[in-house]
Amino acid sequence: MFQDPKYAPAAPLITTNAIITILTTTTIITITTTIITITTTIITITTTIITITILITITTTLPLVSRIWDVETGACNTTLEMKTSVRGVGFSYSGTMIAYTTDKMMGHNSELSIIDVREPNNVDSTPIMKTQVTPSNTKALSVLWGPLDEYVVTGHEDGSIIKWDMRTGKKIEVGKEHTKQIKDMQLSHDGMMLITASMDTTARLWDITNLEALKLYKTDRPVNSAAISPLVDTYPHVVMGGGQEAMDVTTTSSRIGKFDARFFHLVFEDEFARVKGHFGPINSIRFHPNGRGYASGGEDGYVRVHVFDDAYYQFKFDF
Known part of the structure; x- marks a missing residue:
């Protein structure tokens, strides 16, 4: 959910609930989100x-x-x-x-x-x-x-x-294949696929053996980071994060800046869910090694640790 930085919690660690809105159905998935305040100078x-x-x-x-x-x-x-x-x-x-x-x-x-x-x-x-x-x-x-x-x-x-x-x-x-700079690269769990995040508002999936571009995931904002689920055989999902340029964040709201984490089907390239929370661009995002959650780090100074609930695993695409 959106949180104005003026009212950000002073406590170093709080827990709240965030909502993933499923775009292809009326299903709503609730996940547990842990917010960690970063007090160290990270610049x-x-x-x-x-x-x-x-x-x-x-x-x-x-x-x-x-x-x-x-x-x-x-x-x-x-x-x-x-x-x-x-x-x-x-x-x-x-x-x-x-x-x-x-x-x-x-x-x-x-x-x-x-x-x-x-x-x-x-x-x-x-x-x-x-x-x-x-x-x-x-x-x-x-x-x-x-x-x-x-x-x-x-x-x-x-x-x-x-x-x-x-x-x-x-x-x-x-x-x-990208037209602007690459912000992040991550490997799949088996090391045979590579995903790239770019300022051209897209992420791409590659075969690392020959650098053949396999899939394209489109958004309407710069993509700073993208990751492939380690459970790709059963849950072929990609998560992406980004947002507008950091220098422009102070002039807009979270809704305009579009700082959601976005989930795509790895094969069909369709977006199926979004997670709100950050009130600045997401700079880094990564799945947990067990595939049961992910963490995101933002320009707002927070690291958010997300844990999927049962509804995430029960969701099915309508082909």
């Missing part, structure tokens, strides 16, 4: 990726420093000095390597680099692989690993996605 943190396997995380902050942390102890294992800001970070499937992309600024090109976190004393000076992304391509804003850690995929400012050989740094394939 300086540009990228945070966590892997549970090896219990470390990497954060990139201003001024131009990246840090690798031990999630279990909270200790900073490594500090990396950067020439430009880091735009995208991704852990390998094995959890032993990190791929990151840097910005094009201050006379430096955008670069893609891979480091081995098992050698924290050498990661700053001896990347496993480093290749220049610009000027032959537009700067890379996001990065993730393909199956078996054989290649990485980057999302770019011009809407293209590029697959790179992680050993040679050479381009393998290029996919170009």
